[in-house]
Amino acid sequence: MTTKTNGYQSNGTAKVTRSEEIDSGERYTYELLVETVEYLKKKVPFAPQVGIICGSGLGSLAETLVNSIEIPYTEIPHFPRSTVKGHAGSLVFGYLSGLPTVVMKGRFHYYEGYPLWKCCMPIRIMKLLGVSHLFITNAAGGLNPKYRVGDIMFVKDHINIMGFAGNNPLQGPNDERFGPRFPPMNQAYNRDIIKLAKKVAHEIGLGDKVHEGVYTCLGGPNFETVAELGMLKMLGADAVGMSTVHEVITANHCDMTVFAFSLITNECVVQYETTQEPNHEEVIDVGKKREGLLKKFVSEILRQIFEKGIHN
Numbered sequence: 001m002t003t004k005t006n007g008y009q010s011n012g013t014a015k016v017t018r019s020e021e022i023d024s025g026e027r028y029t030y031e032l033l034v035e036t037v038e039y040l041k042k043k044v045p046f047a048p049q050v051g052i053i054c055g056s057g058l059g060s061l062a063e064t065l066v067n068s069i070e071i072p073y074t075e076i077p078h079f080p081r082s083t084v085k086g087h088a089g090s091l092v093f094g095y096l097s098g099l100p101t102v103v104m105k106g107r108f109h110y111y112e113g114y115p116l117w118k119c120c121m122p123i124r125i126m127k128l129l130g131v132s133h134l135f136i137t138n139a140a141g142g143l144n145p146k147y148r149v150g151d152i153m154f155v156k157d158h159i160n161i162m163g164f165a166g167n168n169p170l171q172g173p174n175d176e177r178f179g180p181r182f183p184p185m186n187q188a189y190n191r192d193i194i195k196l197a198k199k200v201a202h203e204i205g206l207g208d209k210v211h212e213g214v215y216t217c218l219g220g221p222n223f224e225t226v227a228e229l230g231m232l233k234m235l236g237a238d239a240v241g242m243s244t245v246h247e248v249i250t251a252n253h254c255d256m257t258v259f260a261f262s263l264i265t266n267e268c269v270v271q272y273e274t275t276q277e278p279n280h281e282e283v284i285d286v287g288k289k290r291e292g293l294l295k296k297f298v299s300e301i302l303r304q305i306f307e308k309g310i311h312n
């Protein structure tokens with residue numbers, strides 16, 4: 001016999017972490033998402049224009065918000081729950097560079113057991129709240145041999161590996177109120193913002209640490225094998241992670257202006273003769289070391305985007 005205790009079965013074998021929440025095949029309807037939005041609107045007296053998703057170890061970006069209101073995911077109706085270290089699990093509303101902003105302190109990953117459409121639910125919530133510009137950050141392994149730990153890669157494009165196998169956040173019935181059945185994805189990352197980001201990086205002394213490249217997302221949670229990394233390199237990927245791609249697809253589907261960058265937290269191990277291994281603690285540590293500069297970078301770039309009026 002097995003009984004549930006704190007999400008684990010007492011026989012110690014099978015894990016049942018809130019399966020009713022994580023595995024439910026029921027997709028969110030527009031009306032259900034509106035319930036979440038109505039709840040948030042009652043708590044927050046302004047409509048955010050900017051959304052920021054914090055990558056692993058980058059949650060402190062939320063500290064840049066002025067007059068902030070923090071709402072744990074556990075209190076938000078229909079919201080998934082964070083289960084990964086370095087992803088606190090709350091929405092923080094406030095002002096950044098004078099702009100009404102909402103920050104996701106903690107994102108959802110496929111390897112947590114969430115289907116991709118559930119991982120991306122908060123993006124549709126942000127859209128319905130009024131967000132027009134989405135900044136997506138992530139921690140990633142550097143596959144391009146020129147990249148060093150601590151560098152930043154502006155994402156110019158992605159390779160949707162999970163999509164190759166038919167796994168896509170837009171799979172299932174399409175609700176035209178969010179966007180079209182067949183959205184284009186060739187201009188998924190706003191080029192003008194990338195240009196501006198390079199300029200800002202130079203202005204704040206990050207000039208020699210930034211690159212522009214292609215991100216790819218695998219399902220995780222294991223880091224990649226040497227052979228897999230060799231294949232990804234051949235495909236043209238510069239950085240590897242376990243997030244972002246499905247978020248970018250969902251955001252473009254509902255016509256958001258998207259900017260994404262990867263913090264290179266480790267160099268991918270592409271040879272067999274080494275004792276080096278990637279690990280999540282290291283990933284989080286690099287994020288923490290870079291937090292000061294990244295806060296400055298994100299607030300300055302946002303200020304200039306809205307000063308110049310950049311959008312899709």
Ligand SMILES: O=P(O)(O)O[C@H]1O[C@H](CO)[C@@H](O)[C@H]1O
Pocket residue numbers: 054055056107109137138139140220241242243244279280283
């Ligand atoms: O993409 P974010 O959430 O920054 O996290 C990255 O870091 C974790 C691995 O250390 C994975 O979740 C990977 O996707």
